[in-house]
Amino acid sequence: MPAxxxxxxxxxxxxxxxxxxxFIGLSACAVVIQAQTTFFSNLTNDSDSAETVFDMQWFAxxxxxxxxxxxxxxDHVDIAFTGxxxxxxxxxxxxxxxxxxxxxxxxxxSHDTGIRFNPTDNLSVLPSTTxxxxxxxxxxxxxxxxxxWRTTEDSSFAVSGGWSVAGSFAQSTNQxxxxxxxxxxxxxxxxxxxxxxxxxxxxxxxxxxGFALVGVVCTRRRARAKGVA
Numbered sequence: 458m459p460a461x462x463x464x465x466x467x468x469x470x471x472x473x474x475x476x477x478x479x480f481i482g483l484s485a486c487a488v489v490i491q492a493q494t495t496f497f498s499n500l501t502n503d504s505d506s507a508e509t510v511f512d513m514q515w516f517a518x519x520x521x522x523x524x525x526x527x528x529x530x531x532d533h534v535d536i537a538f539t540g541x542x543x544x545x546x547x548x549x550x551x552x553x554x555x556x557x558x559x560x561x562x563x564x565x566x567s568h569d570t571g572i573r574f575n576p577t578d579n580l581s582v583l584p585s586t587t588x589x590x591x592x593x594x595x596x597x598x599x600x601x602x603x604x605x606w607r608t609t610e611d612s613s614f615a616v617s618g619g620w621s622v623a624g625s626f627a628q629s630t631n632q633x634x635x636x637x638x639x640x641x642x643x644x645x646x647x648x649x650x651x652x653x654x655x656x657x658x659x660x661x662x663x664x665x666x667g668f669a670l671v672g673v674v675c676t677r678r679r680a681r682a683k684g685v686a
Contacts (some may be wrong), residue, residue: 461495502644520590
């Protein structure tokens with residue numbers, strides 16, 4: 458019986474292979490894992506009153522996103538309110554902007570816990586673009602309304618990541634058909650994740666190339682061990 462083929466190179470190749478996998482894995486994680494960020498908030502401001510939301514009285518507050526090239530994925534919004542958050546007549550939605558007023562409904566939020574609302578579907582926003590959060594209801598009057606958006610006389614916001622709030626607030630008395638500027642500041646915050654948290658095709662290509670390179674190294678060392686040029 459022939460003697461077993463000696464493979465002194467195998468432990469070294471395995472070590473390099475495992476190091477390569479670890480490096481590639483860590484690189485991928487560095488791309489994928491990014492923390493959610495609350496890009497603006499005025500929730501700590503003192504509140505003196507609230508605006509009641511009903512069928513003929515909707516309210517909206519705007520924000521402008523930062524310059525991240527791939528935009529952002531909205532994680533949740535926090536809306537300071539009075540009343541019952543699970544009121545079936547009430548809804549929060551994201552709207553586009555046109556001439557500093559809400560233009561079109563882009564997607565809805567559902568109540569989570571407390572003052573937090575989550576997107577019902579994936580909601581992405583473009584960089585350096587203005588959007589509106591609109592609070593609406595089909596309740597036929599303000600008498601006994603279950604929901605009101607808390608207001609503040611303090612116009613300051615905590616902002617980060619290049620996002621901004623220009624103090625733009627609006628109200629509608631015809632279910633969003635037309636809007637007028639509102640002098641009232643509402644309490645709210647938006648939390649999002651930069652869209653670059655999803656690996657881009659170029660990143661995936663680098664990872665695959667890394668695996669291919671490891672395979673080439675293993676093949677060449679095996680061939681040399683067998684005496685093949």
